[in-house]
Amino acid sequence: MGASFSIRGIVIASRPHRNQDAIITIFTPQQGLISVMVPGAKKHSSRLAPLATPPLLADFMLSESKGFYYLKEGETVESFRGLYDSFEALTCASHILEIIKDTAVDPESSQALFPLLVYVLYDLSKHPEKYRQIVAAFEWRVMDALGFGFDLSECDCGNPDKMPTRAFSFSKCRLYCSAIGCVAKAKDYQFVSLGCVEALRYIREAPLERLSAFRAEKYVLDDLCAVTHRYLCDRLEKNYDKMEILDTLPPMKD
Numbered sequence: 613m614g615a616s617f618s619i620r621g622i623v624i625a626s627r628p629h630r631n632q633d634a635i636i637t638i639f640t641p642q643q644g645l646i647s648v649m650v651p652g653a654k655k656h657s658s659r660l661a662p663l664a665t666p667p668l669l670a671d672f673m674l675s676e677s678k679g680f681y682y683l684k685e686g687e688t689v690e691s692f693r694g695l696y697d698s699f700e701a702l703t704c705a706s707h708i709l710e711i712i713k714d715t716a717v718d719p720e721s722s723q724a725l726f727p728l729l730v731y732v733l734y735d736l737s738k739h740p741e742k743y744r745q746i747v748a749a750f751e752w753r754v755m756d757a758l759g760f761g762f763d764l765s766e767c768d769c770g771n772p773d774k775m776p777t778r779a780f781s782f783s784k785c786r787l788y789c790s791a792i793g794c795v796a797k798a799k800d801y802q803f804v805s806l807g808c809v810e811a812l813r814y815i816r817e818a819p820l821e822r823l824s825a826f827r828a829e830k831y832v833l834d835d836l837c838a839v840t841h842r843y844l845c846d847r848l849e850k851n852y853d854k855m856e857i858l859d860t861l862p863p864m865k866d
């Protein structure tokens with residue numbers, strides 16, 4: 613075995629390997645995603661087993677041998693336990709981890725995404741009933757972190773009409789007012805309420821610990837969730853569908 617070293621990271625995925633082992637994916641701000649072998653993770657007596665269950669923030673001691681990393685020990689920093697009390701929150705967490713797995717591909721994006729992921733998982737575990745706005749806020753900030761920022765300034769006609777709605781253009785990545793000539797320019801769009809535009813502006817500027825600390829009526833939240841999700845799927849060219857099962861459930865009580 614080579615030299616040992618310690619890292620702080622989040623376990624975002626785990627899969628069985630051979631009979632008794634597991635291979636986990638740890639997301640770190642410096643190195644992005646790394647695969648780590650957890651020997652004996654499937655044994656009941658294994659002290660490493662709890663470290664092989666995503667999502668989990670921990671300090672890990674790893675060793676390297678022939679190009680592979682092995683987990684020697686680790687200490688949990690945050691286990692996001694509240695997630696396990698809510699099917700909705702757990703489903704959202706797996707959606708979020710899937711996005712991280714696809715996007716934390718270089719040091720620059722990893723550094724931007726790591727604190728966002730830590731905060732959002734923590735928020736979900738503490739406030740599972742706010743899962744829709746937490747996920748929308750996450751999706752919107754991921755787009756900013758990856759350089760897909762949407763232009764939230766007013767319609768470029770210079771004289772936006774007085775309707776309380778804006779066309780959110782997926783193809784032009786900007787807003788248009790509902791005047792006929794402007795909507796025509798929006799091409800592929802969805803009308804959203806001004807409350808939704810306000811929420812999108814709030815999320816962009818909010819400090820991480822205040823990311824989901826906005827109040828939104830249901831119709832605003834419906835707009836918000838629809839556009840952040842589709843915008844993300846369009847830009848990343850993938851249909852992230854893990855959350856669809858939640859549409860079939862009765863709404864949660866606050």
Ligand SMILES: [Zn+2]
Nearest residue numbers: 767769789794
């Ligand atoms: Zn206009």
